[in-house]
Amino acid sequence: MAEFENSGDHRGSNAFQGASVTNDGQIIGTQNNYYASAPAPPEVSAADLKAAGDLLASLPEDAVPKPAPLPAGSAVTFRPNPHFVGRQQDLKALARALKRGGTSAIGPTAAATGLGGLGKTQLAAEFAHRYGRFFAGGVYWLSCAKAAGIRGEVTRCAQAMGLPVDDQDSIGRVLARWQSPLPTLLIFDNCEEEDLLAEWRPPSGAARVLVTSRRATWSSGLGVEALPLGTLTPAEGAALLHGFRPDLPADDPGLAAISEELGHLPLALHLAGSYLRRYRHVPEGTPAAYLAALRAAPGLDHDFLAGGEWSPTGHDLNVARTFTLSLDRLDADDLADRTAWVLLFLIHAFAPGEPIPRWLIHRAAASLETPIDPKAAEDGLRRLLELGLIEEEDPDEGTLRMHRLVARFLAAHADTARRVVEKAVLEAAREQNATGLPGPLLAWQPHLRFVAETAADQGTEGAWVL
Template sequence: MCILGSGASRYICHVAEMRGLARVISGWRLNGKGVRGCFSIRLCVLCQMADVSWTAVCDDGGMRSNLPPQFTSFVGREREVAELEEAVGGCRFVTLTGAGGCGKTRLALQVAEKVVERYADGVWFVELAPVADPERVAAMVARVLGFREEEGRPVLATLCEHVGDLETLLVLDNCEHVVGACARLAEALLEAGPGTHLLATSREPLSGSGEATWRVPSLDSDASVRLFIERAGQARPGFAPTPDETAVIADICRRLDGIPLAIELAAARVRIMHPSRIAAALDDRFRLLTGGGRTAVPRQQTLEASVWWSYDLLHNEERTLLRRLSVFVGGFTLEAAEQVCSADPLDAYRVLDLLARLVDKSLVQVRRSDAEEDRYGLLETIRLYAQQRLLEAGEAEATRHRHAAFFVALAERAEPELAGARGPAWLARLEREHNDLRAALEWLDATGS
């Protein structure tokens, strides 16, 4: 069976638009023959109507995906790609979660490209960022697959009817702002037929039945530096950092938490700034890291816009807790969060529930330790953003006062214990809290408290 290759597909679509055939394309429906057969039939007719040779644009392969082409290199993450290939093969519903800009979409596309051959009816990418109305999520998927909405019938019912016999992988990208609708869609599609598989990206889990969540980590140090140098070379051809400059770049990447979006925005500044100047300007990173690609979605054009998107999706109480957590500079325990952040309108019990939500939404990191309890922390970029919001809310002084009071009390509790049997354990705890103990003392000294 002949079918259009990807380059020819774009050409035919262009011809179709030029000849006013878009309404013809959108009006066709699948007829139960599957995605491949459907596109062959449509394309044959389209070629005839557009007066383009069918044999000139066909090959022996199949239209296996609509994955968007990538114009930059994929750096690092070899282990993550291998793990996700295995995860997608073993579970029909996998969701990649992580902070904004951590590379969820790019990783999903990389994995999808590697598994195309597993699915007889292809791999299909559905971009949900433009979908503001949750009721239109199913319609967007139907549109990508070429299914026409039927008057008087829910589009989800039509969609489930037609995908039931397909062997396909759907990549649902940017689900966080329509998370409930995506969860319902996922459950319905999985129930419709055993051949449908889903790979989603979201800043929080969809919490649907059968979902396996996979948190996307930051890039490691080596990959971060490689990414910076490659992207800087695109901004400034011939860029070849010296060993000293490479050390500066490594520090930039560390301070940016290994977040790919932030690293790429910083690397773009190499066009006009030396790496050492970029490093010096990172304290004001939200003004520095702008100027993403003009074709990128707005929230990926600046670092601040990326964080704002996550913050804007929070409920009021979640925003309140995130703002207050920004006073911790070295991570924190649950006890510390309850003591420092408990104030109107939040009590200690509410803090626990909200903290769990912020972890799910990739705004708070769980940092496992060998101590008796877990520690938590914010990526520095998120902490600085939340700190600005804390100032704007007029809560900074009161929150920092509670922060200082907690750590003074902790030091007083530790003092008599240091010479006893539990002295080493207390000394280790004080070491873990060193940065916050110092911040508390500096604030008390500055305010004369």
């Protein structure tokens, strides 16, 4: 499954005097000017409404249907991806979230969220082609990567509907259809700004909205059900690679090892598979040679994690640039963003891919030359979660996790952060051992081991103490 996503500038636009969202999750202001001036939704007969409701009710929640033709007039940007594997549980979760309400209530909004490169756009495309037939009002795809381009996206939908597009009322006609009581599926791809969702989501009718976003947290007033997207399972990662190299045994251990090294991230696996296929006739194209080169090369800026074959979602096939897009959204003039930047490098210095207790991150932040107080640290962590640069492993326990490739990407700039984390981990370990009850230390022992081994590799003075 070549499933991944990337995007351009996500900053909101002031082009519309639309709704806005306050820090406590309340929506203020008016809806988008276009909705306010749109004509009334078209009349729907009782018979058509019942048929549409019955069709939606038949949408399966516990089984994933095969791809099928979309309703007439639909506008979906991407075709089904022949490399798509796995994601069965994610598709079912979206189906359950978007089926709710029938035709009697305002349609729900669900967001597939997570790190760049996880395949959110590809998942949305797959959902459209597998479940779109159950939405009688049609399926419509809008790229929200650039706020200024959404009008053009709506005009494209008008063309698919067969509506006139040569006058100023064309957008209003589309929005009127989207406020119909007929269940419609709208996909807001790469929607990072809450204001943008509030502006363009229908204020009434039975339309469902599927959002893809790196943003993990949404204001409660928007009523968004966030569905965090994880990496592939080890078996799915190996299967994705095997799709590029069917000449190899399906259980080739080299494919499983590559997937493990890349943290089972779909974008990275697509690039690895493309590389293995491109060089399959030379020694460099064997799984063992690729794995050795991957482990020997620092960072992510090299040819076996960039380029690749044609992208089924039209995105930039480069892992480093995908992560850079998130980093570029951190504003140096914003205090929370500056704090997030510091915390990002601290978190990187823990064991990649392992759950990190929140208190241990606070401990490291307090150990800085200029300490970060707990409230400011929480603001910074929330910002990193919004950008998908870290994920919440367990909301109840408060543990967080950074993907191993994000940590690798940051490695070239993290000497200071590494030393701070070494100090915080050493102090915490000493305190825990002094209690005579080392049991709680087992929960974060991977970080103690990782920090100790890294300190030894780097020749840090006193590394033997760790």
